[in-house]
Amino acid sequence: MIQITSLPIVPETPVTSTQWQTVCALTRIIPNTGVCALVNDEQVAIFRIGNEVFAIENYDPFSKAYVLSRGIVGDRQGIPKVASPIYKQTFNLITGDCFEDETVKVKVFPVQVVDGQVQVGISG
């Protein structure tokens, strides 16, 4: 049985007074896949890799469709990443940087698991 611990991911720009919104139970996310949540009117893609969770915006800047949550997750030299299901560009899940095009970046959200619930941070 996997023991899920709370693992907040801190984005590059520290967020002041983060409010957390619970979106679903961690068990709703099949390991090594993603889901999309509506948080504060924004589409957020949340991924579960092993015991860790990551959150970036769901919008794929290349296809202009809201689909990143449906991409395949994995790692590049140990850095967690997701591949867009449309044209296959890959994004760093910690920084939001696109690996193939350094001028492109997607937004990263704070995310944590508390008591088995996935929470996304909303900047106050």
Added chain:
Amino acid sequence: MTKKNLVVIGNGMVGHKFLQCLIDKGATDDWNVITFCEEPRVAYDRVNLSGFFSGKTAGDLSLVEPGLYHENKIQIHIGDKVDRIDRKTKTITSTNGLTIPYDKAVIATGSYPFVPPIKGKDLEGTFVYRTIEDLEGMSAYAKQSKIGVVVGGGLLGLECANALKNMGLETHVVEFAPRLMPVQVDEVGGDVLKEQIESLGVKVHVNKSTIAIVNEDGQIEGGKVHTMRFADGTELHTDMIVFSAGIRPRDELAKDCGLAVGERGGIIINPACQTSDPDIQAIGECALYENRIYGLVAPGYTMATVAADHLCEPESNQFQGADMSTKLKLLGVDVASFGDAFARTDGSREIAIKDTVKGTYKKLVVNASGSQLLGGILVGDASAYGNLVQLVQNAIVLPPHPEDLLMPPREGGSSFSMGVESLPESAQICSCNNVTKGQICTAIQEQNLLDIGAVKKCTTAGTGCGGCVPLVTDLLKAELKAAGIEVKKDICEHFAYSRQELYSLIRTHQIKTFDELLDRHGKGKGCEICKPAVGSILASAWNDYVLTPSHAGLQDTNDAFLANIQKDGTYSVIPRIPGGEITPAMLIVIGEVARDFALYTKITGAQRIDLLGARVDQLPLIWKRLVDAGFESGHAYGKALRTVKSCVGSTWCRFGVQDSTSLAIAVELRYRGLRAPHKLKSAVSGCTRECAEAQGKDFGIIATEKGWNLYVCGNGGIRPQHAQLIAEDLDQETLIRYIDRFLMFYIRTANRLERTATWLNKLEGGLDYLKQVIIEDSLGICAELEAEMAYHVGTYACEWKTTIEDPEKLQRFNHFVNVDEPDPSLMRVEERGQTRPPYEHERQVVAR
């Protein structure tokens, strides 16, 4: 110092080769090079002209890389021809009226097809075969013809017969001599060749002397070709005739300016390729060396090289005649002739094997003591050609039983071959481009070449007839082995294995999940390359439901949602319609579903119906309706069997000879859901008219009077390739058995995302090898392959049925995990009574 003028007359294969040599030597800096090209396009591969009909375009055949002449400051006059050489003023004059002074000139005007002086030879419907224009003319005329005759059964004549056959004509070859290819093969070889070619549906008439060609009214003037009359009193009806009765040198320019020409034509040259005027050289088929015209491209290339060398550095190289060894595939039949093929050397002896079962003839000519190979003839199977030619050229001492050279390797043993290591550095490997073993090895070592493509590009070896490619490959392997280089085939950073190796690990160790494989044989967390590849292998091997939790994260979004993702993130739905057959009631269900969910509806290229624009949350609802009505997943989203297209066959069609629709349905139901390295398409045609386009599929089936012909490894798409015939007149049971083996062998050995056509192109030994494996069971794996397929067939389940029956699985089909709403970003515009996503410029208008 002003540059001197060099005029090159003619831009055929040899003319171009000469220019290429100049460029390679840097000589274009020293000369103003001006060349004339009479045809409307620059040099192209005339040797492979019939390739024009297997889908090659004029562009594919071109030998000149775009921009090459321009970059090297070579002036080319396309569509203009030199009419006159004035040796007194040292100028040439062209048809378009250009007069250009020359310091040196090179004549590379080639040859023209010889048309025998037969009465009626100028009737409408007579052609020659040399240029792309000739071919286009033939092709246009063939559309209104049913029967075509080639006059001349030599090498070019048979090439030409292939072109006629590819145009769909009933094809005849008429040869004056008692056998085909009289210059290259002996009587027995000619007989075997005739039998082989006739078995391919081309009718061969030897010993036929044509005395007249007449029109419908029996006249030799006016109107169209109708009947050929022969000296023996027989007649042959035909709609068109192509003359391919030899070539004649185009030496008229030389004659007109007083250069020495041979009695029967040809510009006389010395070993420096100079004509009787030292400032004018002649190369290729227009040149006569020691009373001989060389009608093959390899000697022409040698002359081009010699001429260029001589121009830059007089007396540096000499033409000393050329080897007329040749290996060709004519109408799909191998023919090779090399060295002293007719045993003309004093005391020489012959060893020959004629196998009428396999349709092969192999003859060796050895010296009196049997210690050296002098030449030989191969018909039907010329795979030994490369080795044998090396034995002749390097005078290698033969084994005690030279007849062993002709035998195929026995079970467990290997046939005698001298191995590339034993060849001297000076051994000529590629005779078309004159590349030696030493040159190839040096290039591999110095430029760190790792694959055959790079070796071909760097050394040009293997880029002519291709006959030496196996030898070049052996050299590359030997060199890499010697350098201790292992060719890296890792699929990605997470697995140091190729797809084939992963497949074998999964099978051998009975690995059932990605995590298990990663634990035991990989590192890291995986990625979008290895995950779908492994997901596909697991599906091929164990046929588990692809959305079980351990597999779900491996699937590309198409497989993950069992539908094809479109550009806006919605999906398309394609139910299976086996063989393209559908009842009106089922058709109505599709129509109702499409209407109720407002899906854009389109007929696909594969006889199915595509419903586009389904939101992820709608997919299960749509499929509930479809499954309830009896539809199944069409796997249009998977790297899996897609469709088996069919024509109506003998059930309705007045031409059909077998029930193609029933077979297509049976085949589609058998292989439905089979996941493979790439998508698989198939088709069944009910007769030779091939309306289902089976020859463009990964495996295609065409009905014959006696059963079914099986074609494999074709595809449309980015690089179309025709499927190749692998077995004929099969009964249905054998047919299915061969397909089972073929598909499983492909799944076992192909690379990731490699379609069957590419796979076959890379497969060492090609189609012959594939035949040995899946028909003759040379690897002894056929029982295994069949068992694997039986397992797949036995465990098939419709993925959509499984999905909609499981509420837990259905949870995934919501756009949001926390809100029960569809994706708010989706938009639609109307067009022709249906809806579609807006284009970027429409988006803002729609948003308002």
